[in-house]
Amino acid sequence: MIRLGLLKRTVLYLLAFGTVLVALFPIWWLVNTSLKTPLEFLGGGMTLFPRQPTLAHYREVVFERSFLRFFGNTAIVATAATTISVLAGSLAAYSLSRFRFPWKLDALFLVWALVIRTIPPIVFVVPLFIMFRELRLTNVRAILILAYQVYTLPLAIWMLLGFFRAIPRELEEAALTDGASRIQALLRIVYPLVTPGLAATAIFCIITTWNEFIYALIFARVPADFTIPIGIATFITEYRTLWGPLAAGSLISSLPLLAFTAFVQKHLLRGFALRGIF
């Protein structure tokens, strides 16, 4: 771009550093709180570094509270919901990327996915609640896996559509002329090529379900069924000042998410635009 004067450069650097500081300070505060002893915390919360760092809060969270149980619930629900969505979504996305449909069925499908992305998730919750009651489905994990399709399926279809479109048709057409059926061409040629795309999509589905709040809050009524976000929310609303364990638990539960996002840096923008953000 343009060459800048010295004064201008200094101002720009100061602004940039200020922004980094504002973005990082709350996160550092979380780390800081998780390492402080309760005594130091009550004595006045201004110290930027813990005087006597302790891992007691981490031990308490992992071994004494039902945190591991929440972690397990979240992992199971997120994985299963993602698997269903990526399987069904990849078949649909492949089909939508390759064929023309009568009555604009393809456009309808894609627009419907966007409409679902636009509608607030709380809207589906009353009918889903009654539906699962009528179906006598009481397993909270199963309920959440099915309900989360509202989020993950539109996300998977739209993300995968881009990945399938990027694969040249000629490759499968060569297989088709050699006598392979569509399914064979799809399984043997297209899926191996689109694997990175499938992985990125799966990661965004997992991030979405890992974060999900409303459905988990409404369907999980006893602590044994809680997912991590509900666990943290209960902690915030019920034990307002047990900050050490809260901070430690929050940090531990963020780690998988941070690791996942690191894998999908390239697709960050699309993924975050397509998933419902709160």
Next chain:
Amino acid sequence: MVPEGARVQRSLGFFFREAIVRLGRGCNVLRLTFERSIHLWLLVPAGLLFLMFTVFPLIYNGYISLHHFQFIRRIFNFVGARNYIRLFQDGLFLSSIGNTLRFVALATATEVVLGTGLALLFNARLRGRRIMLPLVTLPMMFPTMVVCAVWVMLYDFEFGFLNNFLRFLGFSPIQWLSDPKIAMESIVLVDIWQWTPFVLLVILAGLQSIPDYLYEAAQLDGANGFQMFRHITLPLLSFQIKLAILLRLIDTFRIFDKVYAMTGGGPGYATETISLYIYREGFRYFNLGYAAAASLVMVFLVLGISILYARRMWKELRV
């Protein structure tokens, strides 16, 4: 003459052979029809999931909303449009719409303005940009509940960092989350902290697609920095900015978890949003018919706003 038995045998063999051939042909026809309609079959799993968990619930929502449905007392009576009439006479519902719109406007506007500014900043050739940019976008990578936990700690009246800092500077502490006048703004601030990086990334992507030679040409023509921003950057960025506005609009409209965790809709009903109102009516009082009616009003609001906005966007894009 062929013996009788042999004729029977042959015709039996003939029959079987014929049957197998026909069956094979039938299978072939089936296979061919399957192969020819494979594109439809591939849509079936996703289509069924859509039908069961999105289309049906929306329609069913409309049906429930016409009934007085009290889940606990097992009441289910047809009441026509009475739920809707009651909704628009309910001051609490109307004020929750007002609160939501206030949240949407404040958060979206600030995030887009701030995000655009930061995108311009980080588009300049600064040393260390590659390290700073991921650090700045870190807030959006954290789970929303963790973000809420952080800010509840910072906002706390007695032990929170912000009030300790104010006391240290000699000011009186602020009731960030329990003063009805500023509770909503406090939550907006959290949303800004978390999602401005997202707007920053959207705008930055747009900025980086503007070719350098446009600026060089303008510089040769003697344009100053502001003129270049006004006549090159802004017009070429308008799609990205509008996209950011649309996405933030959709996502702030559904605001639920931050409010639930940080204020629970309080103090009083100062931070009650539509999502929270539906949750309370539906899953605290179990007035499911009433909650369904409120849900549909919400759908019309959000779809109305976003479709109008998106249509204008596409029109301008084509022109």
